[in-house]
Amino acid sequence: MTLQKTSAWVALGVSSLLAGAAFAESHGAALSGDLKIISDMSNPAPRAVMEGMVADFQEMHPDLNIDLTIVDREAWKTQIRNALGANPPDVVNWYAANRMLPYVNAGLFADVSDLWAEPEFEALASTKDAMTIDGAQWGVPYTYYQWGVYYRKDIYEELGLSEPATWEEEKANCQAILDSGRKCYTIGTKFLWTAGGWFDYLNSRTNGYDFHMELARGEIPWTDERVRQTFANWRELIDMGAFIDDHQTYSWQEAVPFMVNGEAAAYLMGNFSVAAFRDGGLTDDQLDFYQFPKIAEDVDYAEDAPTDTFHIASGAQNMEAAKAFLRFVVSEENQTKINAGDALGQLPVNANSEIGEDKFLQEGFDMLSNNASGGIMQFFDRDFPAEMASVGMEGLQEFMVFPDNLDDILARLEDARARIYE
Amino acid sequence: MTYATVPDTHPPAPRGWYKRNQIAITPFLFLAPAILFFAVYVIIPIGQSFWISLHEWDGLGEAEWVGTANYERLLGIGEQNMDRKFETSFWNNIKWLILYLLAIPAGLFIALFLNQTVRGIRVYKSLFFFPFVISQVVVGLVFSWFYLPREGLLNALIGVFGFGPVNILGDPSMATYGIIAAGLWPQTAYCMILYLTGLNAVDPEQVEAARLDGAKGWRMLWYVILPQLKPATFIAFVVTIIGALRSFDLISVMTNGGPFGSTRVLSFYMFEESLSEFGFRMGYGAAIAVILFFIMLAFIVYFLWSMYQDEKGAR
Numbered sequence: 256m257t258l259q260k261t262s263a264w265v266a267l268g269v270s271s272l273l274a275g276a277a278f279a280e281s282h283g284a285a286l287s288g289d290l291k292i293i294s295d296m297s298n299p300a301p302r303a304v305m306e307g308m309v310a311d312f313q314e315m316h317p318d319l320n321i322d323l324t325i326v327d328r329e330a331w332k333t334q335i336r337n338a339l340g341a342n343p344p345d346v347v348n349w350y351a352a353n354r355m356l357p358y359v360n361a362g363l364f365a366d367v368s369d370l371w372a373e374p375e376f377e378a379l380a381s382t383k384d385a386m387t388i389d390g391a392q393w394g395v396p397y398t399y400y401q402w403g404v405y406y407r408k409d410i411y412e413e414l415g416l417s418e419p420a421t422w423e424e425e426k427a428n429c430q431a432i433l434d435s436g437r438k439c440y441t442i443g444t445k446f447l448w449t450a451g452g453w454f455d456y457l458n459s460r461t462n463g464y465d466f467h468m469e470l471a472r473g474e475i476p477w478t479d480e481r482v483r484q485t486f487a488n489w490r491e492l493i494d495m496g497a498f499i500d501d502h503q504t505y506s507w508q509e510a511v512p513f514m515v516n517g518e519a520a521a522y523l524m525g526n527f528s529v530a531a532f533r534d535g536g537l538t539d540d541q542l543d544f545y546q547f548p549k550i551a552e553d554v555d556y557a558e559d560a561p562t563d564t565f566h567i568a569s570g571a572q573n574m575e576a577a578k579a580f581l582r583f584v585v586s587e588e589n590q591t592k593i594n595a596g597d598a599l600g601q602l603p604v605n606a607n608s609e610i611g612e613d614k615f616l617q618e619g620f621d622m623l624s625n626n627a628s629g630g631i632m633q634f635f636d637r638d639f640p641a642e643m644a645s646v647g648m649e650g651l652q653e654f655m656v657f658p659d660n661l662d663d664i665l666a667r668l669e670d671a672r673a674r675i676y677e
Numbered sequence: 678m679t680y681a682t683v684p685d686t687h688p689p690a691p692r693g694w695y696k697r698n699q700i701a702i703t704p705f706l707f708l709a710p711a712i713l714f715f716a717v718y719v720i721i722p723i724g725q726s727f728w729i730s731l732h733e734w735d736g737l738g739e740a741e742w743v744g745t746a747n748y749e750r751l752l753g754i755g756e757q758n759m760d761r762k763f764e765t766s767f768w769n770n771i772k773w774l775i776l777y778l779l780a781i782p783a784g785l786f787i788a789l790f791l792n793q794t795v796r797g798i799r800v801y802k803s804l805f806f807f808p809f810v811i812s813q814v815v816v817g818l819v820f821s822w823f824y825l826p827r828e829g830l831l832n833a834l835i836g837v838f839g840f841g842p843v844n845i846l847g848d849p850s851m852a853t854y855g856i857i858a859a860g861l862w863p864q865t866a867y868c869m870i871l872y873l874t875g876l877n878a879v880d881p882e883q884v885e886a887a888r889l890d891g892a893k894g895w896r897m898l899w900y901v902i903l904p905q906l907k908p909a910t911f912i913a914f915v916v917t918i919i920g921a922l923r924s925f926d927l928i929s930v931m932t933n934g935g936p937f938g939s940t941r942v943l944s945f946y947m948f949e950e951s952l953s954e955f956g957f958r959m960g961y962g963a964a965i966a967v968i969l970f971f972i973m974l975a976f977i978v979y980f981l982w983s984m985y986q987d988e989k990g991a992r
Contacts (some may be wrong), residue, residue, distance in 0.1 A: 336736055361737030427988040445935060454843055501826040504847040618839040636955070643956035653937035656847075667761070 258368040271489035302591045314400070319576055339363040341567035351385035351562040352633040353471075353640055355393055358566075364393045365567040370578060378606045379585055379636040382562050383556035385633055394566035395581045398594055398600040402452060402559035405528060406639065407446035407514060408543040410437065418545040422460075422488070425548045429497050432520045439497040442508030443518035444655060447648035451635025452523055455559050456653050458485040460550035464557035464630035471638040473676030475670040484662075488550060490658050491627040503656055511535055511607075515555035523547070525561065526601060529615050544615055546622050552566075556630030558622065559635060562604070586631050646671040723970065729962035736951065739762070747964035755914035760939055763965065766946040769853050769974070770922065773942060776857045777864060780928035781913050785906075786870025789898075791869070792876045810864035817930030820859035821846060846932050856927050856940060864920055868913045876902075877911030913984070918976050922969070943969040945980065 296305040302325055309323045324344070326334060331348070338344065339358060349355055358364045370376060371383065371392040382396045411417070411428075414435055419425040429439040431458060444450045455644065459467040462481045469475050469483065492498065499513050512518040515535035522528060532542055565584055567577045583589055590603035596611035602620055603610065610620045621629065636644040650664040695702065732745055734740035753759030764890025790804050808816065823830050826844035831929045835843070838941045845855035879902060903910075928934060932951060934941045941949070943965055 277817065329954075333952060357737055361735070363737060445933060447935070501844045501847045504826055555991050598695055634686070640953040641957055645949075645953075649935075656936065659973055 257361075262533065269393045283304075285318060286316040286573075286576045286579055287320075288576060289322060290346070290573050290580065290582070291322045292324070292346045293344045293348070294325050295328045295339055295348045297325050297327045297331075300598065304598045304611045307526065307595060307598075308589065311589070314390055314574070315583070316579070339568050339570070343570035344572040345567060345573050346580055347566050347568060349564055350396070350565050350633075351396060351564050352637040354362045354464065354587065354633075354637045355564070355566070356388060357641065359388045363569055363570060363576075365574070366391045366570045366579065367394060367567060367578065368392045370395065370423055370581060373582075375582070375586070378587070379604055381631070382412050384605050385562050385631075386564065387561055394564045395585050396562040396564050396604040397584050397590070398599055398601045399562040399604060400526040400559050401621065401623055402456075402523070402525050403544050403546055403622070404521050405532065405542065405626055406525050407517060407537075407541055410435075410517060410520045418486075418543075419548045421548050422550040426495070429492065429495060433496060438499045438513070438519040439492070439495075439521060440501045441499050441510045441513035441522050442655075443505030444502050444506045444652045445504060445506050447510075447619075447645075447652050448634075448636055449507050449510075449524075450651035450655055451644070451648050452559060453489065453523075453594050453655075454485070454489060454521065454633055454647075455490050455635050456547045457484070457550070457555040458628065459632065460547065461485045461556060462551070463554045467557065467632065468630075468638065471643075473640075473643070473672050477665045477672055482665070484657075486654065486665075487662055488656070490661075493655060493658050521673065523561070525620055526624045527614075530600065539614060544618055546626065547638070555629035556627050557632055558627040559632045559634050560578065560602075560623055560627075566623065578655075598617075640675060642675050643671060683740045685899050706961065721761050726963045726966050726970070729960055730967050732960045734959040736959045737957075748960050748968075749963055751961070751968065755852075760942060762946055763977045764945075765848045765938060766941040766943045766965075769942045770924075770969075771796070771923050771941065772853055773857055773860075773921040774918065776854070777860065777917050777924075779913075780861050780864035780868050781910065783861070783865045784870075784913060785910075787865065788872030788876060792935040794871060799956055808863040808867050809870070811863070813860075813863070813926040814930050816859055816863055819925075820855070820932045824855055827830050849936050849938055852932055852936060854930050856924075859931065860920075860927050862923060864917060866914060867920075871909045871913045871916075872906060875906045879905050922976075923972055943972075 292309065294305045294378070295493065296302055306323070309321055311323050313319065335349065335358070338347065339663055340363070343363070349358070355364060368391045371379075371386075379396065382399065383392065386392045386394055386396065402632075406418075410432070414431050416428045418430055420427050432439045442449050442453070455467070459468070462485055466481060467474070470477075474572065475482070499510065499519050502510065507524070507528070510522070512532045512535065514522050515532065515537055529542070550555070565581055567574065567581065571577050583603055587605050589606045590608035593599055594601050594603040594608070594611060594616075596613040596616060597663040599611060600611060600616065602616060602623070610616050632638055635648065639647060647668055650668050653660055691915070692972045729740070731742065731744060732740040733743045733746075749755055750757060751760050751763050787805055791798060791805060826832065826842055826847060830937070831845070832842045844849070846849050883901060883905070887897055892901060923944060924942055928940055928942060928945050929948075932940045934945055947962045947965040947969065948956070949962075950956050950958045950965065956962065
């Protein structure tokens with residue numbers, strides 16, 4: 256046993272020496288030993304992608320013994336703590352920005368700055384910030400997706416409306432939709448985060464990306480007049496009756512039928528919702544997408560584009576293989592393959608990869624690369640620290656149902672801010 | 678004269694230590710596995726919760742000693758206000774405690790109703806018992822569909838009588854009551870079964886004697902039947918109180934603590950603070966758990982005390 260282990264280590268040592276030279280032409284460095292991966296890509300399509308990736312990687316490294324465990328995505332959010340603590344795997348799935356902060360601070364994620372220093376990683380520059388904490392990088396992104404307003408094109412055409420570019424047009428469109436007996440927006444806030452999306456857009460369009468991130472870092476009090484302005488803009492829509500009733504009772508999926516049945520005309524959502532709309536029977540002729548309109552004239556567009564990531568546990572047993580897997584995940588061909596319309600249906604992070612044929616992917620990529628000069632946000636629950644996000648989203652949900660409680664809500668959030676960022 | 682001493686070839690075997698103390702030790706030997714497991718899985722974790730509640734800990738890194746700061750924040754000792762989420766959870770727990778007790782009279786009523794010799798009564802009994810058999814998660818799901826604001830059966834029903842649609846689980850003032858109502862469904866079945874077994878043990882001669890004395894109806898129930906059901910009532914009380922304080926799964930399934938945290942109870946709040954998706958406050962969660970433990974302890978001490986009194990009386 257000991258002997259075997261030693262020889263494996265020697266083999267690894269040799270292979271990593273060779274790897275330096277061999278990497279440039281191929282990923283062909285011989286890896287051996289075990290590679291333990293825990294993934295949260297549990298929905299059918301992502302699961303197939305993950306299994307495909309492992310199969311491809313296995314083919315490249317036949318001597319490597321890969322052990323892939325797929326955990327339910329929601330369950331993983333609470334399991335990751337235990338998984339990283341005792342007997343850690345080598346590679347895990349997680350999210351960028353503040354969502355990885357507790358694990359970085361606790362020393363449970365390995366520093367992968369050396370990977371990011373490799374020339375191939377220049378193609379990932381757009382997400383480097385989201386992976387950086389304390390000047391080092393702690394993982395690699397494998398996919399991201401745009402957020403935006405998905406709407407019923409046929410309803411807009413019926414009412415003679417066009418995609419709004421300004422806040423005034425947005426409200427005018429909404430009034431026309433309300434007059435036709437429909438709701439403007441569907442939303443399901445039972446699990447809170449959907450309201451975070453609205454806040455991200457309203458706040459960054461009202462006060463700008465920098466202000467939004469300062470708020471996320473706890474540098475601005477929630478009782479600030481500018482934050483109130485964001486809520487005042489939101490309230491205009493609420494008072495019009497723009498959102499569906501009883502949204503606090505529905506999950507985001509349960510709110511989809513309102514749009515499919517034509518009872519609501521639009522949904523502010525991430526691109527993953529397109530699959531749900533299509534499953535519900537909407538065709539691409541009925542469904543379209545527009546960028547959240549400008550509110551303040553002088554504020555640049557900032558967009559929500561959450562990044563999903565792979566990380567190496569600091570207690571990984573097979574660091575060499577884990578790094579090779581991360582290199583493989585972000586490689587140009589693999590990114591093209593896993594993000595294609597028939598696979599994940601999202602956007603590749605590698606700038607050299609090709610975007611899937613899908614019209615929403617094309618539009619989204621165009622929006623993020625050419626029309627998001629304000630900046631890229633990760634999303635409310637990833638930009639704000641975990642505790643602030645949970646208190647905050649609860650307040651946002653309450654505001655959407657009882658906008659008159661705003662003063663009380665803001666005082667509560669401010670109280671939480673004072674405690675959390677101390 | 679010499680006496681030949683015949684060596685005693687059969688000395689009485691010296692009795693081993695265990696043999697000598699067998700009667701005293703055996704009960705402890707039988708108890709040992711249970712005591713060991715009880716210590717490892719109950720007593721020690723309780724102690725650990727106390728210990729953790731005196732720290733600030735994210736569950737990952739080093740724990741930092743903060744003394745009673747967590748309790749001060751929860752209860753609002755000093756200059757700060759009481760934690761509002763804690764306050765809501767506490768009062769919701771009280772609501773659960775009180776309203777959950779309705780399961781006892783309801784269970785008794787159904788048990789009396791079903792305690793007849795009618796053809797096929799076993800089928801009815803099993804039907805009434807059925808809700809207790811299905812998982813709380815399923816009960817929660819069924820009731821959340823029942824309560825759905827647009828397509829739910831409840832709104833269809835009250836619509837017939839001309840009442841407008843209500844969103845029970847979306848309204849912070851009604852949601853807790855809606856969940857308790859769902860919880861009462863299986864709990865009533867549980868109490869009913871306890872009373873049915875209790876009714877089997879009712880002495881028919883006493884009933885006969887009471888009848889000769891002219892007792893019937895409510896008087897019969899109150900003065901003759903109920904006193905004989907006292908053991909069943911006691912058990913029903915115990916399981917209902919403990920069930921109310923443990924309420925967690927229905928809340929998690931039906932509202933996830935919402936809308937805006939209005940349906941939280943202490944156990945759910947504890948879970949949220951320390952173990953959920955955004956929960957990184959192990960110390961704070963442990964402090965909530967400790968407070969819930971003391972509330973439970975008050976009831977448990979009362980139960981043990983009254984059981985002890987009964988035993989003493991029986992001796």
